[in-house]
Amino acid sequence: MIKVENLSFSFPQKELYQNLSFTLEEGQHCAFIGTSGSGKSTLIEILLDPEKHLFEGKLEIDPECTMGYVSQFSQVDPSREMTVFEYIAQEFIKIQDELTEIYAEMANTTDMDALMEKLQSKLDAFAAMDGDNFENTINKQLNLANLLNLKDLNVASLSGGEFKLVQVIKEMLLRPDLLIMDEPDVFLDFENLNALKKLINSHKGMLLVITHNRYLLNHCFNKIIHLENTELQEFDGRYIEYNFSLLQTKIELQEIAVAEAEEIERYDGIIDNLRAIATMNSEASRGRALKARVKFQERLEARRIKAPFVDIKQPDMTFGLDREVEDTLAVKVENYSVAFDELLLENVSFELRSTDKVAIIGPNGTGKTTLLRDIFKNDHPAIEVNPEIKVAYLSQLQGETLNDCNTVLHEFIDAGFDTYDEVRAHLIHYGFEGEILEQKIGSLSGGEKNILQLAKVACSQADLLLLDEPTSHLDIYTQLALDQAIQDYKGAILMISHDFYSVAGGMDYVLIIDGKSIRRMSLRKFRQMIYARHFDKDYLQLEQKKKSVEMQIEVALKNTDFERAKVLAEELEELIKQL
Incomplete structure (x- = not known):
């Protein structure tokens, strides 16, 4: 369906791709992964509109191929006066209206041939979308995503996560040959994330999805495209199998690296000897032995991962504060309430000790971010922050902590570094070096901005870290580095996260939103709850x-x-x- 051969593309300040080749075929659900800033979104833009980009190489797209797109930055338009159902059904209703107009014209025209051609084109488009059943299909998809109760609500009243799922449903129902989605999982709570998993797995068409979400990667895709350092690795299989092939190749490469030269020659000689014996001796077993060994080599070669992809370096992330911390009260919240159009949290009370690592868990739109921001501001009468501790904050709204007009270097001078050399020495641990340090922050990818936020938190030497969706936009390698940094940190952490792996692997307990209140839950019970709801019994x-x-x-x-x-x-x- 889609074939890319020897694609090369660069910006004036950066080479993105060098001779990339891959294919996308009917029925494939492909995950597109790679470290932040590697050019994944740009490659998608090239696929969607090749004419706008001056690239070298060959891009073959079937002229009949239709494409749909779900952007990572889509937001609800508050001016839209339509229900969720009407929003999803827009294209179906539009074609129905156009058909009605054509039928009306037919009653008063002499140029019937032109109208018949126009009519057939619209009928074909409507049939390709299964338009005759669109109302029933919309209801089924909303039910699959646990959103059927929102069907008659105004689309502008949806939370960001709900709207993202509605967008996915809308694009899927148009039945494009290829649906491209750019980080559709960002900021989804776990229930909505599970709904997205169901939508992806039920979709019959071809998918290309940029995602770093470990839950989706492990449960949704049958092909992996991995982009790193201008190169691309293509793998037919699940992400968990891809990681296994990475490990196999790692074992193989390390063994070769420490092996004696004569051992390598001896292994090669086995096949040479078998081949010579098989040539001279027609005994069937000899031929089978050679064939089996060659087949084994061929299988290894077919699944072999390119060496540069085997051991990609994680950021060297640390939050400092490696000293022992005295066990004291860090934060006290008593009878806290928050409301916008409606009451979200009411009479919430809890305490956070100076060594506690705690995740706040709850659906989108329940006041978690407002609570974290109020703790950081420390100006709410229901919140008391220990005046002896220093607090650092990472926001899911990156503009709260980063100035898009600053260069990377200037941002960290403003953060307290004395010299550019000190900034460079700090940021090299986070993968920032060379020309990117002179770039404006506004030009960076979402993942790069989040890594910069983490780098600012790391240099703060804070006693308490307030982290609002810290894994959002982060590639897998940075997520793993963040997990380790959280485990090693000696101070207190209060984190909003919908990443099950980060919560289950690094927190002491969770504060779970239950209605308009918050209750404490042990990590063991939290794990059991998630597995009981979303996994098989033995998983x-x-x-x-x-x-x-x-x-x-x-x-x-x-x-x-x-x-x-x-x-x-x-x-x-x-x-x-x-x-």
Whole structure:
């Protein structure tokens, strides 16, 4: 359906791609991954409108191919006076109205041939969208996403997460040959994220989705496209299988790196000897032995991951404060309430100790961000922040903490660094070096901006970190680095997050929104609740076994015990099949 060959493209200040090649075929649900700023969104723009971009190489798109698009930056238009159902049905209603006009013209025209051609074109378009059943189909999709109760509400009254799902439903129902979605999961709460998973998995058409969400990656896709440092890796299979192939290649490359030259020659000689014996001896078993070994090599070669993708460096992230912290009260919230058009939280009370790591969990639009912002401002009568502690804040609205008009260097001089050399020494740990330091922050990707926020938090030496959706827009490698930095941090953290892996792996307990109040829940009960709602019965146990085996493989590799690593890799492969 779509074929890209030797595509190269660059901006004046940066080369993005060098001879990229990949294909997208009917029925594929493809996840598009890569570190922040690698050019994923730009590549999507090229696919959507090739004429606007001066690229080298070949781009073959079937002229009959239709494309749909869901942007990561879409927002509800408050001026829209239409229901959710009417918004989704817009294109269907539009064609119906056009058909009505054509039928009316037919009653009063002599040029029937032209109208018949126009009529047939509209009828074909309506049929391609299954227009005769659109009302029933819309209701089914809304029900699948647990949004049927919103059907008759004004679209402008939706939360950001609800509107994102409605947009996905709208584009899917138009039945494009290829639907492209750019980070459709950003800021979705876990219930909405699970609804998005259901929509993706039920979609029959071809999908290309930019996402860094570990939950979606593990459960939604059958092809991976990985873009890094101007190069591209294409993999047919699930993300969990892609990671396994990365691990297999890592074992292979490390073994080769420490092997003696004669051992490598000896292994190559086995095949040469078998080939020579098979040539001289027609015995069937000899031929089968050679064929089996060659087939094994071919299978490894077909699944082999390019070396630059095997061990991509994570940011060297740390939040400082590696000293021991005295156990004191950090934040006290007593009878806190917040309301906008309606009361969201009422009489909320809790305390946060100076070493607590806590996640606030709840649906979109329930007042979590307002609560975190009020704690940071420390000017609300129901909130008391210990005056002895320093507080740092990461906002999901990046403009609250970053000045888009500043260059990266100037932003960190404003943050308290004395010299540009100090800024450079700090930011190199976060992947920022060279020309990007002179770029305006407004020109950076969402992921790059969030990494800059984390770099500012890290240099603050704060005792309390207030993190509002810190994993949003972050690539997988930065998410893993953030998880580790949170685990190593000695101070207090209050974090809003819908990333199950970050919460389950790094928090002490959760504060879960229940109606208009907040109650404390142990991490064990939180895990059980999520797994009971969204996973098969044995999934948690299998996933824990998988993590255990992966850790054992890492230890074996550090000890250069490659035989042990290979045995464990076989065990891991069996677990992955069950997952």
